[in-house]
Amino acid sequence: MGFLSHIDNHIIALVVGTLMLFGSFATINSRSASKFDHDFALILLITGIVSFGFGFKLIDFSQVKELWP
Structure with a gap:
């Protein structure tokens, strides 16, 4: 499981964003x-x-959370 240690929140967001864009364009x-x-x-x-x-x-x-009252 050494290759899974390089996956962080940003990589997951890129994968999810890609799936969302493919779904919307389809x-x-x-x-x-x-x-x-x-x-x-x-x-x-x-x-x-x-x-x-x-x-x-x-x-x-973290900057977006500061916008909430």
Whole structure:
């Protein structure tokens, strides 16, 4: 299990973000997708981009927590 020791939160966020973006693009390009499916794909797209931002260390959640009252 030596290779698993290199996996941290940022790598997991990149993998999850990639899956979210693939899912959103697949749903958007589907011919049989309904309005609800397109709305859900937009949510997946936004959360995938946020997950990428965390994975590439562009977003620091400790600073985001300070914004809450």
